Structures are given as C-alpha cells and as structure tokens.
Amino acid sequence: MKKHNFSAGPCILPQEVFEKASAAVLDFNNSGLSILEISHRSEAFVSVIEEARALVLELLGLQNKGYQALFLHGGASMQFLMVAYNLLQKKAAYTNTGTWSSKAIKEAKLFGEVQEVASSKDKNFNYIPKDYSIPEDADYFHCTSNNTIYGTQMKSFPKTDVPLVCDMSSDILSRTMDFSQFDLIYAGAQKNMGPAGVTLAVVKEDILGKVERQIPSMMNYQVHIDKDSMFNTPSVFAIYTSLLNLRWLKNLGGIAGIEDLNNKKADLLYAEIDRNPLFKGFAEKEDRSTMNPTFNLAEAADKATFDKLWKEANINGINGHRSVGGYRASMYNAMPLESVQVLVDVMQHFEKIS
Numbered sequence: 001m002k003k004h005n006f007s008a009g010p011c012i013l014p015q016e017v018f019e020k021a022s023a024a025v026l027d028f029n030n031s032g033l034s035i036l037e038i039s040h041r042s043e044a045f046v047s048v049i050e051e052a053r054a055l056v057l058e059l060l061g062l063q064n065k066g067y068q069a070l071f072l073h074g075g076a077s078m079q080f081l082m083v084a085y086n087l088l089q090k091k092a093a094y095t096n097t098g099t100w101s102s103k104a105i106k107e108a109k110l111f112g113e114v115q116e117v118a119s120s121k122d123k124n125f126n127y128i129p130k131d132y133s134i135p136e137d138a139d140y141f142h143c144t145s146n147n148t149i150y151g152t153q154m155k156s157f158p159k160t161d162v163p164l165v166c167d168m169s170s171d172i173l174s175r176t177m178d179f180s181q182f183d184l185i186y187a188g189a190q191k192n193m194g195p196a197g198v199t200l201a202v203v204k205e206d207i208l209g210k211v212e213r214q215i216p217s218m219m220n221y222q223v224h225i226d227k228d229s230m231f232n233t234p235s236v237f238a239i240y241t242s243l244l245n246l247r248w249l250k251n252l253g254g255i256a257g258i259e260d261l262n263n264k265k266a267d268l269l270y271a272e273i274d275r276n277p278l279f280k281g282f283a284e285k286e287d288r289s290t291m292n293p294t295f296n297l298a299e300a301a302d303k304a305t306f307d308k309l310w311k312e313a314n315i316n317g318i319n320g321h322r323s324v325g326g327y328r329a330s331m332y333n334a335m336p337l338e339s340v341q342v343l344v345d346v347m348q349h350f351e352k353i354s
C-alpha cells in the first residue's frame with residue numbers, strides 16, 4: 001500500500017509520473033530502447049531536454065525575457081559556489097535564514113567579500129528577517145525562498161537594483177509570483193521538480209560575463225548556455241522524469257493550478273497545529289512555509305503514543321530535522337489533500353485518547 005509520504009525529499013512526485021517514468025525505463029516511446037540507454041545526442045532526447053527547458057520558462061512566465069533554463073549536475077550545493085564563481089567580483093550580500101543559506105555563504109566567501117545583511121540565527125531560524133538594506137555596490141543579493149529544515153518561507157522579496165539570486169530548492173513551482181524579479185534562480189530538482197541528480201538553474205543571460213576571473217567550463221553558466229545545457233552528458237533519466245512532472249503541472253493549470261491546493265493543505269495542517277493543545281508550531285506564523293510545516297509536541301504529550309499512531313496510519317517521514325527536532329510534514333506539489341487529512345485525523349485522535 002502506497003504511503004502518505006511527508007518526507008522532505010527526495011523525490012516526491014505524482015503516481016502517474018512514477019508510472020510513466022517506469023514504463024520509459026523498459027521502452028522509451030516505443031523506440032525499443034530504455035530511456036537509460038538512448039543516446040543523449042539522439043533526436044529523441046534532444047527534444048526531451050528542449051521541451052523541458054522551454055516548459056520551465058513557460059511555467060515561470062519567463063519566456064522571451066532573456067532567461068535560459070539549464071539542467072546541471074552537482075545539486076543546489078554546487079550552485080552555492082557556481083553563483084559566486086560567475087557573479088562575485090568584489091562583494092555580495094546574503095541573508096542567513098538557516099543551514100542552506102549558511103552553506104551558500106561559506107562557499108561564496110571563497111570568492112570575495114560576503115556581507116551578511118540579515119540573519120535569523122538568534123532564534124534558531126524560526127523567522128524570516130525583514131528589516132535590512134542591501135548595499136548598492138553589491139554584485140548580487142542572495143536569499144533562500146524556503147527554508148526546508150526550519151519551515152519558514154519568504155512571502156516577499158526585496159526591491160533592489162542589485163541582481164537578485166534565489167535558492168528555490170524546496171518551493172520551486174509551488175506558488176505564483178513575478179519570477180522576473182530574479183536574475184538567477186536555482187533549485188535541486190528533488191523536491192518539486194524531479195529525481196535527485198539534476199539541478200535547475202534559470203539564468204538571466206545579461207548578468208553573466210562581468211567577473212574578471214577565469215571560470216572552469218563546468219562551472220561556467222555561459223558554457224552551459226552555449227552548449228544548450230549539454231556541455232557534458234546530462235542526467236538523462238532525471239531530466240525525462242522532470243519533464244513528465246512539468247507536463248503534469250502544466251495540465252493542472254501550471255503553478256496557479258497547484259498553488260490553490262498547496263494553500264489548502266497548509267491551511268488544514270496549520271489550523272490543527274494551532275487548535276490542538278498537544279502541538280505547537282515552530283516557525284513564526286507570518287513566515288510559515290506552505291511546503292515544510294514544522295511543529296513540536298506540547299510538554300504534556302506522549303511522543304511514543306503519537307509516533308505509534310502516525311506509523312499505524314501509513315504515514316512516512318514526519319520526523320523533524322535533527323537541528324530543530326519535533327516534526328516536519330513536508331507537503332510538496334504531489335502530496336494530495338487527502339494525505340494531509342489523514343495526518344490531521346491522527347492528531348485529533350491523539351488528542352482524544354491522551
């Protein structure tokens with residue numbers, strides 16, 4: 001029986017995408033070849049990657065606006081240094097909203113001065129700092145839109161003339177916004193887009209070519225753009241599976257189509273966290289993530305009983321990250337509302353028998 005999978009990753013996709021991807025492993029589009037064995041230079045795969053790159057831009061509303069979508073290797077962690085390699089000439093501004101921002105800052109420091117303009121470390125990253133300014137002479141400003149571990153999410157982004165770079169690994173394609181405010185968006189695919197092993201970078205081409213250093217080819221966005229995202233062998237299967245998921249999202253009405261469902265799921269769970277005296281939310285209410293709600297048990301609640309109940313209900317993956325403790329119920333695009341209802345029912349039953 002399929003589990004209600006609240007795991008933070010990887011990789012949570014709709015059942016129909018898993019089924020189509022599995023079929024392609026056996027025979028890709030009646031070619032007599034597995035998707036795992038077709039040449040990445042074949043017409044069939046070139047059309048896969050081209051469609052996927054175009055569909056990302058279409059879903060984000062960024063077609064014909066000077067952006068390029070790339071499918072790269074190395075995860076979002078590689079982007080932490082690739083961003084700085086390509087954009088940091090003298091100084092960059094970063095907000096520190098958790099583990100992933102801290103790691104991005106650490107890598108950027110290898111390339112130049114990093115000004116940490118705001119941090120929520122003082123409260124174990126349970127909020128999003130709002131009161132800060134970005135130096136006009138920064139080469140770029142970097143932020144993390146959704147803090148997967150802490151369950152906080154930026155609801156708006158600073159208005160600045162400095163190029164805006166955003167790590168959207170855990171909320172890409174989950175909510176509508178004006179994506180043209182960003183100059184570079186990156187995301188490890190493995191939450192809302194596809195399997196681990198491929199990383200999305202959406203780059204506004206005119207921000208490139210401004211640093212003086214030599215950039216190794218694999219680290220150079222321009223090289224990947226010039227080679228149509230096929231400078232080296234791309235992650236063929238991960239990209240094909242991502243394409244299936246992008247098509248699924250498009251058929252639902254795109255990001256606007258899924259946003260409504262994501263809000264319903266979040267409203268349902270947070271309402272129970274706030275109502276039920278046995279639970280308390282971790283993140284500040286105004287900064288709560290729709291993707292990764294985090295919560296703890298109240299002191300009086302019996303952990304062993306709650307853990308037994310959710311496991312019996314066929315729920316998977318709600319243990320919190322070790323740096324926060326408690327619970328985290330990740331609810332990416334593919335999570336149905338019914339699964340969230342199952343969790344809420346368990347929480348209510350727990351209250352009744354406690």
Ligand code: PLP
Binds near residue numbers: 144147167169
């Ligand atoms: N950034 C965020 C917001 C993440 O949630 C993660 C992983 O969960 C990463 C970066 C690191 O991604 P990767 O494992 O693809 O390097």
